[in-house]
Amino acid sequence: MISIQALREQRNEIAKEMRNLLDSNADGKWKENGCDAKWTELDNKLRDIDGQIEREQRLLDANAEQRFNALAGGGRENGGEGQPSAARQQYARWLRGGQDALTAAEWTAIRNTMSTDTPAQGGYTVQTDVAKAIIEALKSFGGMRQVAEVFTTAQGNPMSFPTSDGTAELGEIIGQNATATGQDPTFGQVGLSPYKYSSKIVAVPLELLQDSEVDIEAFVRSRLATRLGRITNTHFTAGDGTNKPKGLFPSLGVGVAAAAGGATTVTYDNLVDLQESIDDAYAGPNCKWMFHQNTRKVIRKLKDANGRPIWTPSYDAGIAGSSPDQLLGADIQINNDAPVMGASNTPIAYGDFSYYKIRDVMGVTLFRFADSAYASKGQVGFLAWMRSGGAWTDIGGAAKTFQNSAT
Template identity: 50%
Template sequence: MKDIKVLREERLQVANEMKALLDESKEDGKQWTSDDDAKYNNMLDKVDNIDREINAIQKYLDTVADDAVIHASQEKFNDKTKDSKARDLYATFLRKGDKGLTAEDWQQINAAMSTGTGSEGGFTVQTEVASELIELLKDYSGMREVAEVFTTTQGNPMSFPTSDGTSEVGELVAENAEADDQDPSFGTVPLNVFKFGSKVVAVPIELLQDSTIDIAAFVNRRLAERIGRITNQFLTTGSGTGQPRGIITASTAGKVGGTGQQTTVTWEDLVDLIHSVDVAYRRLGASFMMHDNTMRDVRKLKDDEGRPVFLPSYTGLAGALPDTVMGYGVTINNDVPVMAASARSIAFGRLNTYKIRDAMQVSLFRFDDSAYIKKGQIGFLAWARSGGNLVDTTAVKHYQNTAA
């Protein structure tokens, strides 16, 4: 088995060669030839083969890590809280329940946050632990990769201020003339939080009793996986009624496909989509977001000179750069609709104008009643509150497949 680091270095080398090939073809007097196309496709095949090897090795490593209850994203949690009393109390609760905590333990917990124990064994996770649990959600959410995320200590209704200044301009003023007025327009969008549950995670009693197992890492990872995926779904396509307003829902149409393009997109469509977003936003870091299946089709597109529009991630002057389409980065989010009749299948723009709000309080419940005990298990259920909205609908546009 090859070293995964070596494979990544090989991929980077091929990607840089592909960029050099494309850059060379754009020089004055140069054209994209059939030989260039063959070289590009050959190198793209190499990148795909390396990616398959990397994914296979990573899948194996993840399996080993899962067996050992070790996960790369969880290391961040461990590093920050390994000497923390809060984490020790949290682990004790997971293994033994609220009865396993002493009166002194409860004093420390009550000093940090409110708790709800009750007959079901509720445990409101301490702020330190809750913030790390929320941070883990990034690993399971394409939206959290690009959006601006902030936290509030409470989940009260909130209105977020908005202001669109793209149409505002100054003026040329003659000598001794007065300046005109132009007050900026302000508005608000709701940024409320909604309750999301992990469903019950059933853990064998033997795992809880094994002191060598990092039970906090195990439980947190599973909770983050489930909540991360369900929140990403609504942060992407939520209706905004009784749920977050997703970025796809909130965005406006930048380009609608032509007749017969229920499941296709063209290079010209992407050009129109890009230019439907104000140039100021494009200069401030615009990028694409789409489903992986859509990305598969976009990778095959070529411009009017026959050059591919896709370039794998490579090293630039500022360090590693992501996969790009027509020079703009791409975020893969499989909760974006795939191309189908009337589907809003590609988003483009300044994606960080989407705001995600997390209410810091995370509640965990431990179930040790007969329904679980007779199966030799203990159940865990987490509740978290999150919301999101696009605060500037002119900053993000979408490509929509035609209805027919």
């Protein structure tokens, strides 16, 4: 079996060959040298190897999951390498056995490091090391937390970002001894309120809790992170602002619209025009593309005026510091909550997405339920709550969208 490292090396060689093919066949030589067939052959090989790497990585992740979760707690007991911290050991015991699984001394220590509002049914506020693990897991969903500015506040009180649009303001030339004209700036504000999110209840069979070989802590954490991650990314991307955050795409202005007949397509010129719709004041490494995976399938087939593909494959995929896939010189963030191509849709965004602010209030809170509603079914329930909000705070056009035509 080929190792994942060998597969990555093969992929890198193909990506370099593709890039060299682009660089060495500029100025109209692409069609003249018959490069289309070679590019298609290399691109098919690249996709095949990407699939193999993904499958191998899933296998490696599955094999390493138990060790990873053991090491993720940070501190170690008695200096024992690979042993979970005391807090995580207590947390795992509580998951399995509830309140009775911990001693009075352990509960005293826990109460010193957690919120005290525990309900009569045995609620438990996640301790610091566990809560951070859940928050970090949210980053792997959708992409909004990877490009937005994320911050945490200690309280959930209303928050506003002051705004001022000075793009139309100019200075002046005046004559000697003349009085300067006045022009007062105007100010506004963008609100950022948190919303209460539930993971929905995860019901775990008693048989699973009693099986000492099962890492129930990782199982519960994964389920809660998946549910909270998906719902928040959906709202941060496409929320309409009614009883939920207003998402990135509904908040952006249209930078370029397709001509009639472009209801399900995008052209090379459309993408260039979208890039150029962003003022140079926002230009820089923070400017990125964002779109759905289905949109990527369309864009990867686009070519420039010389017939060369405009999609540039990455180097050293899977390695820290690697060169990512790029489109017209800018990095790409895939977000499968973004709109897909369709009549009057806005499936592509470009710009500096750090002006979208994501606010988390305190940490994630986890509860355990072992009352009769679950005991009668031989289950224990787990539920996580989080308070989070998001808003687009720029008023000057730091990012814009491409819009498909209506027909």
